[in-house]
Amino acid sequence: MGKTLFDKVWDAHVVRELDGGRSVLYIDRHYIHEVTSPVAFLGLKNRGLKVARPAQTTGTPDHNVPTVDQHLPVAEEQSRNQLDSFRRNCEENGIEYFPLGNPGHGIVHIIGPEQGFTQPGMTIVCGDSHTSTHGAFGAVAFGIGTSEVEMVFASQCILQPKPKTMRITVNGKRKAGVTAKDIILYVISKISASGGTGHFIEFAGEAIRDLSMEERMTVCNMSIECGARGGMIAPDQTTFDYVKGRKRAPQGTDFDKAVGRWKQLYSDPDARFDTEYTFDAADIEPMITFGTNPGMGVAVTAEVPSDTGLSGSDRVSFGKALDYMGFRSGEPMLGKKIDYVFLGSCTNGRIEDFRQFAAAVKGRKKAPHVTAWLVPGSKQVEAQAKAEGLDKILADAGFVLRQPGCSACLAMNADKIPAGKYSVSTSNRNFEGRQGPGARTMLAGPLVAAAAAVTGCIADPREVFGL
Numbered sequence: 001m002g003k004t005l006f007d008k009v010w011d012a013h014v015v016r017e018l019d020g021g022r023s024v025l026y027i028d029r030h031y032i033h034e035v036t037s038p039v040a041f042l043g044l045k046n047r048g049l050k051v052a053r054p055a056q057t058t059g060t061p062d063h064n065v066p067t068v069d070q071h072l073p074v075a076e077e078q079s080r081n082q083l084d085s086f087r088r089n090c091e092e093n094g095i096e097y098f099p100l101g102n103p104g105h106g107i108v109h110i111i112g113p114e115q116g117f118t119q120p121g122m123t124i125v126c127g128d129s130h131t132s133t134h135g136a137f138g139a140v141a142f143g144i145g146t147s148e149v150e151m152v153f154a155s156q157c158i159l160q161p162k163p164k165t166m167r168i169t170v171n172g173k174r175k176a177g178v179t180a181k182d183i184i185l186y187v188i189s190k191i192s193a194s195g196g197t198g199h200f201i202e203f204a205g206e207a208i209r210d211l212s213m214e215e216r217m218t219v220c221n222m223s224i225e226c227g228a229r230g231g232m233i234a235p236d237q238t239t240f241d242y243v244k245g246r247k248r249a250p251q252g253t254d255f256d257k258a259v260g261r262w263k264q265l266y267s268d269p270d271a272r273f274d275t276e277y278t279f280d281a282a283d284i285e286p287m288i289t290f291g292t293n294p295g296m297g298v299a300v301t302a303e304v305p306s307d308t309g310l311s312g313s314d315r316v317s318f319g320k321a322l323d324y325m326g327f328r329s330g331e332p333m334l335g336k337k338i339d340y341v342f343l344g345s346c347t348n349g350r351i352e353d354f355r356q357f358a359a360a361v362k363g364r365k366k367a368p369h370v371t372a373w374l375v376p377g378s379k380q381v382e383a384q385a386k387a388e389g390l391d392k393i394l395a396d397a398g399f400v401l402r403q404p405g406c407s408a409c410l411a412m413n414a415d416k417i418p419a420g421k422y423s424v425s426t427s428n429r430n431f432e433g434r435q436g437p438g439a440r441t442m443l444a445g446p447l448v449a450a451a452a453a454v455t456g457c458i459a460d461p462r463e464v465f466g467l
């Protein structure tokens with residue numbers, strides 16, 4: 001029987017299979033940030049060890065950083081201490097890291113691909129659930145816990161049970177005004193926020209093939225929001241073209257040789273998956289979430305669903321979610337007044353997202369009552385946006401470009417949505433309090449966010465922008 005893409009990459013990295021179904025897996029690239037590394041560094045120190053393969057480790061502080069005045073010392077004491085100890089830990093262990101203000105700085109899942117660290121066929125881990133983003137390159141990439149971070153520091157290996165495999169095929173062409181974010185929100189709304197549990201997903205089909213690398217990253221980023229361990233896409237010419245010429249990617253003939261290997265990374269025609277789903281891209285509309293998990297999504301043109309068909313605790317949590325959001329079943333999503341718009345995060349903080357948002361709002365004005373936080377995912381995205389004049393277009397429309405970081409995605413810094421306020425957010429989680437205590441988050445793609453920013457309410461970007 002043929003092998004799946006996942007099996008090919010996984011099997012090539014198994015150092016040893018242990019009794020009980022777990023394997024010692026070799027890790028090619030380890031990304032670290034300031035939130036989940038301190039305890040691991042401490043554990044290492046207590047054992048008298050140093051990081052085994054510092055050259056395969058890359059660090060950046062992203063969660064706690066302010067998104068304004070990054071040239072000044074960080075005002076908040078706890079964040080400042082965390083950034084200081086992150087720098088010390090990286091320096092003591094000879095780890096390359098990109099501090100605040102450095103041209104390479106940004107959200108860990110944005111800078112890795114952008115600099116060419118992330119490559120097809122690799123195993124990649126980080127103490128962060130959205131490590132799944134890197135699966136867009138055909139890598140087996142997944143989030144790990146702090147004790148596992150310590151394991152990788154010490155040995156460049158990790159103990160892992162092999163997940164089951166799932167293929168999600170999206171056939172056909174998507175309609176105008178439908179973004180990669182809409183595709184993944186649609187998929188999660190269909191299979192639910194727990195539908196991928198225990199699996200590693202491969203995304204396939206024409207609608208996935210048609211995506212740019214940045215769009216593929218958006219899809220893989222959110223693969224974990226249906227409970228999966230990760231998501232991946234077979235590398236193809238789009239992938240090779242993206243990786244080519246990036247600073248940390250193989251160069252010259254080494255690159256050509258690497259492409260030869262990467263071309264073997266696909267699921268064999270007779271490979272079998274434990275679970276398969278198939279969707280049609282033509283059924284996908286611009287999406288928005290109405291509840292408090294990423295599976296609670298509908299087309300922007302739809303109504304708030306009812307709890308028909310739900311029972312027991314599902315019904316209770318559905319009701320609780322609507323109460324938290326202040327929504328009632330049967331109300332249209334269109335026209336709901338919003339207060340905040342957040343463009344950014346490792347889901348939608350890349351240059352194509354800023355281009356799309358800027359092109360949409362060009363020549364229009366931000367609705368006066370809306371507070372908009374536009375936060376590039378990295379210094380490079382920020383620089384590129386400025387080089388392309390997007391900052392001017394945005395400024396003319398009443399928007400300000402902030403500085404890179406995770407920002408309001410999880411509000412670990414000062415960018416918190418006030419209690420009770422409605423936020424249309426391009427990030428990946430709409431849990432209670434995620435964007436600040438009491439904040440009400442509606443997840444969407446950059447076009448729905450742009451439409452909300454200029455109209456001040458939930459609107460169909462195809463109508464607003466004539467797409």
Ligand SMILES: CC(C)[C@H](C(=O)O)[C@@H](O)C(=O)O
Pocket residue numbers: 035036063127128129130143410
């Ligand atoms: C802080 C970190 C551990 C966390 C994660 O693992 O995903 C964060 O990035 C998030 O998005 O919630």
Ligand code: SF4
Pocket residue numbers: 062063107109128130345346347405406409410427428
């Ligand atoms: S941007 Fe959001 S999802 Fe991504 S790593 Fe930061 S906090 Fe997590």
